[in-house]
Amino acid sequence: MTFWGGACxxxxxxxxxxxxxxxxxxxxxxxxxxxxxxxxxxxxxxxxTLQAPLGDRPVVDGASSRPVPRP
Structure with a gap:
């Protein structure tokens, strides 16, 4: 997962x-x-690391409930 964060x-x-x-x-x-x-x-x-392969399951941001784009 890639995201933007602060340096400190x-x-x-x-x-x-x-x-x-x-x-x-x-x-x-x-x-x-x-x-x-x-x-x-x-x-x-x-x-x-997931317990099971991701497969077709969507990845969702827990804070916004929005889908996380796949690379």
Whole structure:
């Protein structure tokens, strides 16, 4: 999964699988909470291992409930 994130945070991606879809969620954790950070966006890629092959199941953004485009 590829997304845009800030330069001063770490990111983790989780997936919740069902027979009809895979819901992904991104968790942002600031490295130094409360400290000023430059406003730079970085393209971040994270890999999520599924229990079953993705197949035809859509991937859905857990925050917006919108489909995530496949590359």
């Amino acid at each position: 945070s770490d990111y983790a991606v989780t997936a919740e699988e069902s027979a009809g879809k895979v819901v992904v969620r991104i968790k942002e954790t600031p490295r130094e909470p409360g400290r000023a950070c430059i406003m730079v966006a970085l393209e971040i890629t994270k890999t999520v």
